[in-house]
Amino acid sequence: MSTHTGMAAKRKAPDRRMESATKKRRSPTRVNPALYLFPLPAVAVIAFFLVMPTLQAFQYAVTDWNGFSAAFDYVGVDNFIRAFTKDSLFTNALTNNLKFVLLVVIAQTAFSLVLALLLTKNSRGGILLRALFFFPTILSSVSVAFIWKFIYDPNFGLANSVLGATGLQGLQGSYLGDSNQALYWVAVTQVWFHAGQMMVVYIAGLQSIPRELYEAAEMDGANKWQQFKSITWPFVAPATSIVVAYTTVQSFKAFDLILGIAGNPPKSSLDILSTRIYSTFANSEFGYAAAQSIIFMAMIALVTWIQRRLLRLTPKGE
Amino acid sequence: MLASISRRAILGIYALIIIIPLTVVGFGSFKSTQELFEGPFSLPRSLSPANYAEVIGGQDLGSSFWNSVIVTAVSVPVTLFIASLAGYAVSRLKGFVSWAIFGFLVLGMAIPAQANMVPLYVLFGRLGLLDNLQGLILANVVSTLPIAVFILGGFMRTLPKELYEASSIDGTGPWKTYASIALPLSTPSIAAAAIFLFVIHWNELLYPLLFIQSPGNRTLPLALLSFQGEFQTNYPLLFAGVMLASLPVVVAYIFLQRYFVAGITAGASKG
Secondary structure, rough: HHHHHHHHHHHHHHHHHHHHHHOOOOOOOOOOOOHHHHHHHHHHHHHHHHHHHHHHHHHHHHHHHOOOOOOOOEEOOOOHHHHHOOHHHHHHHHHHHHHHHHHHHHHHHHHHHHHHHHHEEEHHHHHHHHHHHHHHHOOOHHHHHHHHHHHHHHOOOHHHHHHHHHOHHOOOOHHHHOOOOOHHHHHHHHHHHHHHHHHHHHHHHHOOOHHHHHHHHHHOOOOHHHHHHHHHHHOOOOHHHHHHHHHHHHOOOOOOHHHHHHOOOOHHOOOOHHHHHHHHHHOOOOOHHHHHHHHHHHHHHHHHHHHHHHHHHHHHHH | HHOOOOOOHHHHHHHHHHHHHHHHHHOOOOEEEEHHHHHHOOOOOOOOHHHHHHHHHOOHHHHHHHHHHHHHHHHHHHHHHHHHHHHHHHHOHHHHHHHHHHHHHHHHHHHHHHHHHHHHHHHHHHHHOOOHHHHHHHHHHHHHHHHHHHHHHHHOOOOHHHHHHHHOOOOOOOHHHHHHHHHHHHHHHHHHHHHHHHHHHOOOOOOHHHHHHHHHHHHHHHHHHHHHHHHHOOOHHHHHHHHHHHHHHHHHHOEEEEEEEHHHHHHHHHH
């Protein structure tokens, strides 16, 4: 975004000169008033169907409205107090969600960077593999969920058959059936689902690093790890912040994948904030669901803010 | 040497982790349950379309397929049209107004759809938009308009202003300039955005789940989700459903791969 404003600023100067030179005639660069009609449909749609409902969520959040009856009471911050202190279903979903986000962000960022490093060069085989690794991203979450439900099936599933066939019966497990592990296995699925997409973001970042830097480092006798630490990592910092921010939002919203893999409503070990909000809503507790939604938005904002701070600290520390 | 071996090992193993499940699903969609469990990796004994016939006819996935086609075919161009109008205006207006319009439209990306489900459901209920395809189309347009404006507006801003100025000296109105200069020049970003929207709209689950009651109005992802309870372990049937739901996107991916990567990555760099 900053590049756009930069360009706009650069253009402003000549524009102004032209304006003053042609002030007496109708300036050709003057904005045609009809241009103001162009953004109207978009502004109207966003205002009416996105901004207004969001503001309304704040109003519903302080009521006990059930969604149907005309009468409801204002209950102040009771819904918020209930969410954090009296509702173990909600705090469970919150904990699961934060754990899930943390797992996926770390695993997906690291793994997609590894893939990108291995596939930076535009060789024919590399391009083919990139296309393959990217592929899962285009599938629907429900499809991915079904594929992995079969992989994880404790009796007939792929994972256990492969382990059985290779003599690794000891590693067979019940995956989603084990409530202590279920969340981790869904995190694996999520990484499989989207790592290829983030790999592409990293490849774009890696390809923009000038090769001379590596050549110079090589001549100075820097080993691969030193080159990574002092050239690659600082240079891909912008890509890292995109990957981390996007993965965070993506894993906060893993609603479809969870419903597909764990059913609706999911069992408590796989309940995350968005599925919990949906269950509360389906239970006709509209006011309470709206309060949960607001906590949900606040959580995304908070985690994103913390990450930005952390990412800003690391490159400076180099 | 060692590095090259481990590089190949990582890439090879991960390639298998993607290829094997997809192959098992493809083969499995032609198998019976027993055949799948006995040999998940083997070729199907026959290319019997029984599972497909069952999901399309018996489970009415055929009509869900058409609902998805209609919803996607309308919501993608509508979103692109509205977003390109806004993007064009943003690229031509100056200073604060341009910045404010762009900011207002793009800020919507920060509001996750799942956080809005209650008020949106209430609003759509009042407007009679529950349980019909129009509601789904509108919801798709609303939820993806900010990102579409971000992609298209961002691109149009980089078009050289001189092109516009030349045409406005000729006395051409903004509508003509939009249609004959801005749109044709923006083809790459429109294609990328179209692919991005296509994937999102085709796979959308939340809104159908919220709004749709009648089985006849289900879209594919919702119909698939309803399988999950009914056919707990009838995997061949689930796989036939997965194949059907993925088919249009996969075909498009094979032919338009470049745009997929560009579009979905443009969507990702919104952070």
